[in-house]
Amino acid sequence: MIKVALLGLAAVFLALPFKSSKPEYGTGISLAACVLILFLGVNKLEVIVASLGKIQAYLSFSEAYIQLLLKIVGITYVAELASELCRDAGYGTVANQVEMVGKLTILTMSMPVLLSLLDTIHEFLA
Amino acid sequence: MNISLIFKIAAVGILVSVLSQVLKHAGREEQAFLTSLAGLILVLLWIIPYIAELFDTIRGLFAL
Numbered sequence: 001m002i003k004v005a006l007l008g009l010a011a012v013f014l015a016l017p018f019k020s021s022k023p024e025y026g027t028g029i030s031l032a033a034c035v036l037i038l039f040l041g042v043n044k045l046e047v048i049v050a051s052l053g054k055i056q057a058y059l060s061f062s063e064a065y066i067q068l069l070l071k072i073v074g075i076t077y078v079a080e081l082a083s084e085l086c087r088d089a090g091y092g093t094v095a096n097q098v099e100m101v102g103k104l105t106i107l108t109m110s111m112p113v114l115l116s117l118l119d120t121i122h123e124f125l126a
Numbered sequence: 127m128n129i130s131l132i133f134k135i136a137a138v139g140i141l142v143s144v145l146s147q148v149l150k151h152a153g154r155e156e157q158a159f160l161t162s163l164a165g166l167i168l169v170l171l172w173i174i175p176y177i178a179e180l181f182d183t184i185r186g187l188f189a190l
Contacts, residue, residue: 007129014136018143022162025139028169032131035176042183049187067189074188078181 004040008033027089034081068113072106079103131172138165 011033018026049070056066079102083095142165149158184190 007132010129011132014132018136018139021143022139024166025135025142025169028173029132029135029139032135032173032176035173035180036129036131038180039183042187045187070188071190074184074190077188078184 004037007036007040023089027085030088031085034085038081065113068109071109075102075105075109131176134172135169138169141165 011029015026015029015033018029052066052070056063079098083098083102086092086095086098142162145161146158149155149161
């Protein structure tokens, strides 16, 4: 964890002098720092995904829901990374568009779950 | 995959800004613009493989 913190601080202090004269290098440095920090965090993420699989083995509901949950987390992460980087570079509109499409994809992916819920309710009532 | 990537980008940034200042004062506006463009493209060439690898890792991890 210390490595991640130091990496973030080093990247910020390196990118600061470029804020006024050459903003594109500042964005480049922050992008590189984000990528490196994620690679440091990926092995932690694998542990979580593996234990989630074990938990799913105990519970009875189908594999699809856990897969869907993981997909939604992945999409959120990618959309968040892209939109925050655009916002850092000063383009709020582009960031909002990226977030909007991210939300739309998540909504379309979770539609089947909603439909299956409604079907089960319909069965109870009918 | 280590911190040298960030230091390389910072070094290119400083070098390019100094070079373009010198060229600008020497009256060579076009060369200054070309130098900064070349520096930018170089930095992008370094970053793009890492971004591709990042998105592949995410796709593999979350089964997207």
